[in-house]
Each structure stands twice: as structure tokens, then as C-alpha cells.
Amino acid sequence: MTAAQAARAFGEVYGTPCEGVWAAPGRVNLIGEYTDVNEGLVMPLALPRLTWVAARARPDGRLRLHSAAAAGVVVELGPGEPAAPGAVRGWAAHPAGVAWALREAGYPVGGADLHVESEVPLGAGLSSSAALQVATALALDGLHGLGLGRPELARLAQRAENAFVGVPCGIMDQTAAACCVEGHALHLDTRSLAARPVPLGLAAAGLRLLVMDTRVAHELGEGAYARRRAGCEAAARALGVRALRDVAYERLAEALAEVEAAGGAERHGVRPGPLVRHVVTENRRVEETAALLDAGDPRAVGPLLTAGHASLRDDFAVSCPELDLAVATAVGAGALGARMTGGGFGGSAVALVEEAAVTEVGEAVRAAFAAAGHRLPHVFPVTAGPGAHRVV
Ligand code: ADP
Numbered sequence: 063m064t065a066a067q068a069a070r071a072f073g074e075v076y077g078t079p080c081e082g083v084w085a086a087p088g089r090v091n092l093i094g095e096y097t098d099v100n101e102g103l104v105m106p107l108a109l110p111r112l113t114w115v116a117a118r119a120r121p122d123g124r125l126r127l128h129s130a131a132a133a134g135v136v137v138e139l140g141p142g143e144p145a146a147p148g149a150v151r152g153w154a155a156h157p158a159g160v161a162w163a164l165r166e167a168g169y170p171v172g173g174a175d176l177h178v179e180s181e182v183p184l185g186a187g188l189s190s191s192a193a194l195q196v197a198t199a200l201a202l203d204g205l206h207g208l209g210l211g212r213p214e215l216a217r218l219a220q221r222a223e224n225a226f227v228g229v230p231c232g233i234m235d236q237t238a239a240a241c242c243v244e245g246h247a248l249h250l251d252t253r254s255l256a257a258r259p260v261p262l263g264l265a266a267a268g269l270r271l272l273v274m275d276t277r278v279a280h281e282l283g284e285g286a287y288a289r290r291r292a293g294c295e296a297a298a299r300a301l302g303v304r305a306l307r308d309v310a311y312e313r314l315a316e317a318l319a320e321v322e323a324a325g326g327a328e329r330h331g332v333r334p335g336p337l338v339r340h341v342v343t344e345n346r347r348v349e350e351t352a353a354l355l356d357a358g359d360p361r362a363v364g365p366l367l368t369a370g371h372a373s374l375r376d377d378f379a380v381s382c383p384e385l386d387l388a389v390a391t392a393v394g395a396g397a398l399g400a401r402m403t404g405g406g407f408g409g410s411a412v413a414l415v416e417e418a419a420v421t422e423v424g425e426a427v428r429a430a431f432a433a434a435g436h437r438l439p440h441v442f443p444v445t446a447g448p449g450a451h452r453v454v
């Protein structure tokens with residue numbers, strides 16, 4: 063798949079050439095999971111896999127949407143539409159929601175024809191949704207000269223996902239797609255939105271990052287997400303802080319005693335203590351990872367990844383048998399470290415692996431899945447690609 067193919071497909075769908083092609087990447091989060099919903103720290107990197115939006119402005123204010131992933135159906139909206147969330151459902155809610163969020167924020171979004179192509183796997187925890195939203199926002203910005211800055215673009219794409227698509231995600235995915243830098247992870251403070259590219263230096267150190275897409279998505283995901291989010295908010299209130307990000311690592315033991323005293327019992331199926339412990343230690347792991355990468359020691363990041371997985375599995379309880387198997391097998395086969403990435407309950411894991419062990423680790427993981435009777439995972443190495451950009 064290339065931008066040229068996206069441009070060609072646009073011509074086939076709409077019968078006229080596109081004006082340009084804009085791209086945004088999927089992402090993997092190296093470390094910092096469920097910290098963004100606690101105003102904390104994350105460290106994603108852009109995948110070298112892109113979503114392309116080929117587009118052309120329309121003078122009549124109409125918006126037409128088509129994707130190769132939903133071939134044949136062109137979603138058509140009149141001038142000023144969609145007027146409100148709920149007006150568009152299904153995949154087209156993502157780009158329509160972006161147009162809505164931009165207009166709501168006062169940007170003069172005009173009409174456009176859009177065609178979408180993607181090599182980001184959908185629903186694999188690699189954030190195809192944010193790639194689609196950010197590529198759409200960048201295309202509308204390019205067509206209509208909106209002058210959107212990248213952090214603002216990410217914020218409005220997140221608003222589209224939250225308020226229009228109806229998924230209460232944090233700001234990480236859209237910021238990763240909009241702001242990542244090639245060869246770097248992005249150290250992002252999701253409260254201040256301060257973002258700093260951190261050099262990964264993996265190739266120079268003889269290392270590779272493997273993505274292990276389990277190809278499962280367990281249904282319990284969504285309600286579990288809401289319960290944990292509510293649990294974190296309740297714990298923050300009990301501790302008298304705005305968000306769990308405000309609990310210092312040095313104060314963890316004290317904070318755990320406090321939530322216990324405030325009634326540490328299970329509510330809605332989650333206990334507050336382990337949630338607090340995960341968020342506080344995970345923020346710490348992000349800082350430690352950034353420090354190691356800054357010091358040019360990516361090899362030492364491995365154990366932090368594995369510790370992060372244990373925390374998500376045991377304390378935050380968002381892993382699943384397939385993710386646990388992928389992580390344990392990768393580490394058992396010689397990976398320096400591995401963890402689930404993204405929301406969990408399926409989706410993908412990442413492993414940090416010596417270049418020479420890439421094949422062995424991949425084969426071990428596939429063999430373990432076969433032996434357990436799971437669908438075979440997709441295991442592939444990734445490099446840190448660029449953030450969203452205009453291609454043509
Ligand atoms: P993830 O973001 O991890 O891939 P989500 O469930 O958040 O998983 O987003 C996947 C959804 O985003 C798809 O079901 C579809 O609605 C939409 N989507 C993403 N990429 C595309 C695409 N290229 N074409 C059409 N819809 C897409």
C-alpha cells in the first residue's frame with residue numbers, strides 16, 4: 063500500500079483526481095498504560111504503518127466519506143452536517159466526528175470528498191482509530207487552510223472519539239499519531255501536554271521491537287475500562303488529589319494505607335488499592351525508561367517492560383490469557399522484556415529483543431499459541447516511524 067494507490071483509488075471512487083494525500087500512523091505504547099486517564103505519563107512511538115486520506119475540497123459544503131475497509135458505501139453529509147453526535151454511526155463516525163469537532167471549535171471546515179486506505183490493522187490495539195481521525199483532521203486542515211497546530215489537532219481528534227464516536231479514551235493515541243518523531247518515542251505528560259521525543263537508539267544497540275498481535279478482542283473490554291476509570295477517580299477523591307498522577311512514588315505505601323482506611327473494599331468489581339499501585343508505579347516506570355533511553359542504554363529498558371506487564375496483569379487486571387502467554391513466551395525465549403500494550407483484553411503486546419533472537423522469539427510465540435489452541439498471532443518487528451504528514 064502506498065499514497066499513490068490511495069490517490070488512484072480516490073479517482074476510481076469519485077471520478078476526479080484528489081488534491082492531496084495525508085497520512086497518520088498507528089502507534090504502540092512502549093510504556094505508560096492507563097496512566098493517560100490519570101493525567102500521567104505515557105511513551106508511545108509511531109508505527110511505520112500508516113492510514114492515508116486522499117482528499118479533495120468541495121465548494122458545496124458537502125462531506126463524502128469512503129474507505130477501502132468498507133468498500134462500496136459512500137457516506138454523504140450535507141453542508142453543516144453532522145450537526146450532533148449520533149448522526150453518523152459505524153466507521154464513518156470517526157472522520158465525520160472530526161469534521162464536527164473542528165466546526166464546534168470554530169474552524170471553518172468546508173466540504174470535501176475523502177477516501178481512506180490503511181495498513182494499520184483495525185482493532186488490534188495499534189490505534190487505527192486515532193490514525194484515521196488524525197489523518198482526516200490533517201487533510202481537512204490542508205484543504206481548507208485551518209492553521210491547526212499539532213497539539214490542538216490531537217485534542218480535537220480526541221474530542222471526536224470521546225464525544226462523537228463515544229469512546230472515552232485519553233489523549234495518548236491522537237497525540238502519538240499527530241506528534242511522534244521518526245526514530246523516537248514520545249514522552250508525553252498528559253496533564254501539561256508537554257511532549258518530548260526521546261531517541262530509542264534500538265538499531266544502534268542491536269535491538270528490535272516486536273509487536274505481537276494476538277488477534278483476539280475479548281468483549282468484556284468496554285465495561286471493564288469504565289469501571290477502572292471510575293475506580294481511579296474514586297481513589298483520587300479518597301486521597302484528596304485531582305488525579306492519581308499526583309500521588310508521588312515515594313508516598314505510595316502511605317497512599318495505599320489511606321485508600322484502605324477509606325474503605326478499600328471492592329466496588330463495581332475493582333479494588334482501589336491495586337489500581338493506585340499500578341498507576342503510581344507505572345508513571346515511575348515511564349520516567350525510568352526515559353532516563354535509560356536518554357543515557358543510551360535501551361537494553362536496560364527490558365525489565366521495566368516486564369514489570370509493567372505484571373502490574374497490568376495483577377494490579378490493574380486488564381490482561382488476558384493470550385497476552386500473558388505472548389509476554390511469558392517471549393521473555394522465556396530470550397526477549398529482554400515484554401508487555402501488553404494498549405487497553406488490554408486482547409490486542410497487542412510488545413517485546414524488546416536482541417536482533418539475533420527475533421526469529422526465535424517469533425517462532426516460540428507462534429508455537430506456544432498453537433500448543434494452547436489459540437489463533438496464531440501476528441508477530442512483526444517495528445521501527446519508530448514519523449508522525450502525521452502530507453504525502454502528496
Ligand atoms: P484500534 O484503534 O485499536 O484499531 P478501535 O476499535 O479503537 O481499535 O478502532 C477501530 C475502528 O476504527 C474500526 O472498527 C473502524 O470503525 C475505524 N477505522 C479505523 N481505521 C479505519 C479504516 N481504515 N477504514 C474504516 N474505518 C476504520
Ligand code: MG
Pocket residue numbers: 189190191192
Ligand atoms: Mg482505537
